Amino acid sequence: MTLRTAFTEKLGVRYPIVSAPMGGEAGGALAAAVSEGGGLGMIGAGRGDREWLRREAGIARAATEKSWGIGYLTWAVTEDAIADALSYEPAALMLSFGDPTPYARLVQDAGTLLILQVTDGEEARRAVDLGADVIVAQGGDAGGHSGENAIGTMSFVPTVVDIAGSVPVLAAGGIGDGRGLAAALALGAAGALIGTRFQASPETLISDEIGKALVAADGEQTEVNRTLDIARNAPWPANYPARTLRNAFLDRWRHRDDELRSTPAALREYEEAAARGDLSAVPVWAGQAVGLVTSIEPAAEIVATLVAEAERALARIGH
Numbered sequence: 001m002t003l004r005t006a007f008t009e010k011l012g013v014r015y016p017i018v019s020a021p022m023g024g025e026a027g028g029a030l031a032a033a034v035s036e037g038g039g040l041g042m043i044g045a046g047r048g049d050r051e052w053l054r055r056e057a058g059i060a061r062a063a064t065e066k067s068w069g070i071g072y073l074t075w076a077v078t079e080d081a082i083a084d085a086l087s088y089e090p091a092a093l094m095l096s097f098g099d100p101t102p103y104a105r106l107v108q109d110a111g112t113l114l115i116l117q118v119t120d121g122e123e124a125r126r127a128v129d130l131g132a133d134v135i136v137a138q139g140g141d142a143g144g145h146s147g148e149n150a151i152g153t154m155s156f157v158p159t160v161v162d163i164a165g166s167v168p169v170l171a172a173g174g175i176g177d178g179r180g181l182a183a184a185l186a187l188g189a190a191g192a193l194i195g196t197r198f199q200a201s202p203e204t205l206i207s208d209e210i211g212k213a214l215v216a217a218d219g220e221q222t223e224v225n226r227t228l229d230i231a232r233n234a235p236w237p238a239n240y241p242a243r244t245l246r247n248a249f250l251d252r253w254r255h256r257d258d259e260l261r262s263t264p265a266a267l268r269e270y271e272e273a274a275a276r277g278d279l280s281a282v283p284v285w286a287g288q289a290v291g292l293v294t295s296i297e298p299a300a301e302i303v304a305t306l307v308a309e310a311e312r313a314l315a316r317i318g319h
């Protein structure tokens with residue numbers, strides 16, 4: 001059985017599996033390991049720290065000759081940052097969260113595949129109009145930032161598939177194992193983009209404590225909030241809250257965003273906790289599938305496991 005799809009054909013990769021461009025956490029080692037495993041690895045360049053990207057792109061290049069990509073946060077990106085990323089000759093450049101209109105052509109003119117991650121129907125229609133090569137439909141199950149009032153992956157993916165027409169769609173959000181990948185294909189997606197599960201691999205740039213917290217957590221322990229972005233003074237647009245693990249700071253300040261902003265003592269307390277890397281305050285971004293993460297596994301093995309499980313699931317339903 002093969003998992004060949006419009007996505008694997010377009011990207012020339014073996015499996016329809018993409019690791020999410022998790023800002024600052026998905027570096028060159030993760031991207032290379034996923035690509036070596038047969039998927040498409042993405043470097044998470046976030047807001048566009050050039051030195052960081054230079055180092056991580058170098059690591060990816062040294063570790064694999066296979067294709068990999070780079071992802072930016074659209075609301076923070078600049079034309080210079082796009083040019084910078086393109087200089088590393090990624091196979092694909094992905095933009096998420098914000099209006100990609102000013103940047104789409106720069107990517108396409110360079111002959112690089114443009115991947116746009118969308119969080120609602122309007123963003124999906126805009127991605128089609130901009131000529132995206134691949135659209136990532138991110139449902140509200142996802143770890144990290146997502147759309148305000150985002151609907152669940154199960155409903156959102158087929159909605160985007162209908163909007164996208166012939167453009168391949170990747171499902172994102174809440175896919176933690178191969179059964180989820182099989183379900184994504186059944187929904188009409190051409191593959192899956194996965195963050196939380198790949199975060200729990202030795203190749204990501206997270207601390208051991210965060211890895212342990214991910215392995216220990218269940219999906220019920222995640223929550224969508226803006227509280228922790230406000231506490232860490234992150235300039236995220238208000239319409240993109242984030243799903244994180246619950247923690248004591250969030251328990252104290254949820255639904256009190258304005259009060260938190262105007263309470264210097266609380267902000268100071270957060271800052272001190274963050275300096276210690278204290279997980280009772282700082283965000284651990286995780287999606288609803290975090291309960292399916294039961295160990296820290298090398299990324300290439302995660303790819304192989306996802307493939308085997310998806311093939312079993314598809315065989316079970318008579319694919």
Ligand SMILES: Cc1cc2nc3c(=O)[nH]c(=O)nc-3n(C[C@H](O)[C@H](O)[C@H](O)COP(=O)(O)O)c2cc1C
Nearest residue numbers: 020022023096142143144173174194195196285287
């Ligand atoms: C730790 C973490 C960081 C993330 N950072 C980014 C990012 O910088 N840019 C981006 O496009 N998506 C980011 N995402 C979202 C992913 O692109 C993707 O939509 C999400 O991980 C899918 O849901 P899952 O975590 O349930 O697999 C992040 C997700 C996680 C878990």
